[in-house]
Amino acid sequence: MTLLSERMNGHWSELETQDGERRAARAWERLERLLETAWEHSAELRARMDRAGLTLSDIGSLDDWARIPVLRKKDLVTLQAGGPRLGGLLACEPGELARIYQSPGPILDPEGPGADYWGWTEAFHAAGFRRRDVVQMTFSYHLTPAGLMLEQPLREIGCAVIPAGPGNTDKQIELLTTLPVTGFVGMASYLRVIADKAVARGLDLRRDFRLQAAFVAAERLPEGLRRGLEADFGMLVRQGYGTAELGCVAYECPALGGMHLSSRCHVEICDPQTHRPLPPGETGEVVVTPFVDVYPLVRLATGDLSRLVAGACPCGRTAPRLAGILGRVDDTAKVKGQFVYPAQVAGVLAGFPAVAAWQVVVTNPGGRDRLALRLRLAGELDREALARAFQEAIKLRPELEIAGGAEDIEPGAPPLVDRRIFG
Ligand SMILES: [Zn+2]
Known part of the structure; x- marks a missing residue:
């Protein structure tokens, strides 16, 4: 069996280390x-x-x-x-395709012929999957592309795959503990469910399981969840970013610190309104063109927000890195010429523990943009320090409003509300 330390070495393709x-x-x-x-x-x-x-x-x-x-x-x-x-x-012609899936929307996702059509192999190698691994696939094989799409790289690398699909946790645990399963593909939150259920049944996550590498996707991965799984199983947990129509867009490496752009597509970070590329480091919409001829998605605007991380990565891969998905374009607003991203606001407010809940409200009384930051407080707040920190990060000075009573911020309320009236 491949050692954990060996799983962090090497690259799948020479494209990963090409110069700019x-x-x-x-x-x-x-x-x-x-x-x-x-x-x-x-x-x-x-x-x-x-x-x-x-x-x-x-x-x-x-x-x-x-x-x-x-x-x-x-x-x-x-x-x-x-x-x-x-x-x-x-x-x-539709009959020339290899498969036709349907993902929620509903959007049809054609798959062309070819061994690594969706381009995930370099991502799985970077995540630590190696030849002769036995891998349990917990994404669905039915109608949506996830299961079959993410099985391709495993076949390329030379792994055996258990097409378990989602759900039936008892069966998942039985397979994971009776077969020499070294790899897991699915949602990190589901691996947590499996782990907790196994422990509750008296199983030991290191003695009774042999997991070494997990590739997770389809949800936000909190660092705490990753670290917990890595520590409990003694394994690597890495994530990728892609969509049902695009395949692999970016993926994490052993070094962490962002997701390297896939060699299978051209990625631009663009102003969400003009769709012109932004200078490196600025947050904008992820616009992707996969190098795929049968279904040419030229400049597909994903609606996802990200930015590029500066600097070289210690893993040796030279592809620029995405800083994860920082939100959705639909949740942002351009106020006085500046984009306001809820993720950025959350970053500022994380430094103010007195803030129990918040919401950005944009209006335009008399045709002039007004940005209010509504706050529910659970302690003493230095308002001036907060306004300063907000202005530094978001380039706008907010008007602070204290919420409460009938005007409270409901749980699950959107982080940004645009109430401007135009025209
Ligand atoms: Zn790297």
């Missing part, structure tokens, strides 16, 4: 080819470029790429309803 110049050259080469195919075969892309007055010859370099208007993820539902070739999104 080669990486950019390869990206452009792939994007140029993709654009030519999409221009020829995807009616959706052709119509989108027509509307912007663009032709193929207008996009001659990576710098021109951002001139192409984005495709919004939420528009896929309506677009796909337009005929058997998914409203012109598909660049091949």
Whole structure:
């Protein structure tokens, strides 16, 4: 069996350690080819470029790429309803595909032929999966792509897979403890459920289990949950970021500290309104173009917010890192020209333990933007210090309002409410 320390070494592909110049050259080469195919075969892309007055010859370099208007993820539902070739999104005949899934939306997710179609193999290798691992897959194999999509990299690496699917925790525990299962794929919160149930039944997570590597996805991973699982099982827990239509977008390495961008796609961090790329380090919308010809999703605007982490990673991978998903575009507002992200506000308020609950409310009385920060207090608050810290991070000075009584902040209330009236 592979030792835990050996699972942290090496890379799957030489693409992971390419220098920036080669990486950019390869990206452009792939994007140029993709654009030519999409221009020829995807009616959706052709119509989108027509509307912007663009032709193929207008996009001659990576710098021109951002001139192409984005495709919004939420528009896929309506677009796909337009005929058997998914409203012109598909660049091949449906029968040429390997699989067609449906994920919530509902959005259809075509899978083209090819061994590592969704591009997760480098991510699973970085997470510590190795040849001859026995891996329990707890994502669903039914209709949604998760199970089959995340099984591909395991087959590539040379692992045996138990297609357990979700649920039936007793059966999961039985398989995990009777077979030499060294890998787990699923949601971290579900692995916690399995662990707690096993302990309650008198099992020992190190003696009765052999887990060494887990790849988790599909939910936010709190650091406490990760550390707890790693300590309890004596294993590595790493996460990836991707979507049902895009496949792998980014993934964690042994060093942690962000998620390396996948070599399978081109990722831009863009201003959520103009969709122009932002300077490195700024928070914006994740816009992804996978290098996939059969279903060309050129500049898919995911609605997810992130930023790039600066500096080299000690693991040796050179791909830039995403700082995790910091929120959704739908939960943000542009106030006086500045984007206000709830995750950023949460970061500021974490330094003020007297704040028990908060909510940002944006209005525009008389046509002028006004940003109020509603607070429920559980102690003494230095209001001036809070206003200063807020202004430093978010570049806006909030008006503080104390909530309570009938005006209280309900549990589960949205962190940001935009009540502006335009026009
Ligand atoms: Zn790294």
